[in-house]
Amino acid sequence: MNFLKELQKQRKKLKETETIVTNVDGKRFVESKNDVKTISSNMYGFVVDTKPDNVPIMVTEHLYIGSQDCTNESVLINNNIKHVLSLGIYVPVPIDQKFVDCLDLPETDIKPVLRECLPYINVAIDSKENVLVHCNAGVSRTSMVAIAYLMQYKNMSYDDAYELVKDKRPAIQPNDGFKKQLRGIKPSELI
Template sequence: MLQLCKITDSLLISNTKSACSEELLTQEGVTFCINVSRQQPFPSLGLGTLRVPVLDDPSENLHSYFEQCAGIIEDVVQKGGRCLVYCKNGRSRSAAVCIAYLMKHRHLKLEDAFEIVRIARPVVQPNVGFWSQLKEYEQCLQEEALNE
């Protein structure tokens, strides 16, 4: 079944097949797509796009993209747009990026952010490497908050 799962009013998550459905993208008012994969296609609509060239492999460094992706998502939100984050299956890479955004800009703890994403898309499960990178990111965000 094709669907874009709504995490917040402005943030959606899906797999590649759904992300490339022009009908769904138009229906949901998506203005920007973050494709968290090395080779999955982009939708053919003229939307803003970012590719995060990471495989769904625990040894991949997704952490280095958390700040950039969270910033772009927040920028889209502030401009009144809607951002779709996707990867091949919409389960690990895209979920980790969405969780990082919620931690950074909604000031949520890792477990709470994960729960919100899981409620929106029950199949989400960041791989063990991405989960540990999210834990590191949570620590970085906590340290930043203390230093402000």
């Protein structure tokens, strides 16, 4: 018996299944062998976060990280934050701010991003002024930059810097491309 006939024979033994597919626009479909049915179109294709995440976390003295919710004026005042580094999402704030375009994609080259971000953070910290680093959710881009700062200026290994930031803000998770690039760079040689 040839391989194709063996596959066809085995295929007949398979149980028919249905797969639920959710598109980015929130439309949901049930796909089966012979049919595709729309089951819902009033959901989002991502998890909707309805709780504010407006508590900036101090990673080291003067370095805070968080989501875009932390850019609220009262949050900045209450934490004596004088500088804001916005990664990939611009939120106007009434204090010194730097916006750096950065997509949260594994293929994003982080070196140009770090060349813009790390000196800005370091100037604020050297001046003993609090700086907030944020992206949309404060999970991937924010953590990548905070880890890079620790590697560059505190001469920490990737693993040690990651553990410190993760200990302070458990929600962090740099994407796989960011992790790979950071691991491939020697501490203090990022910029």
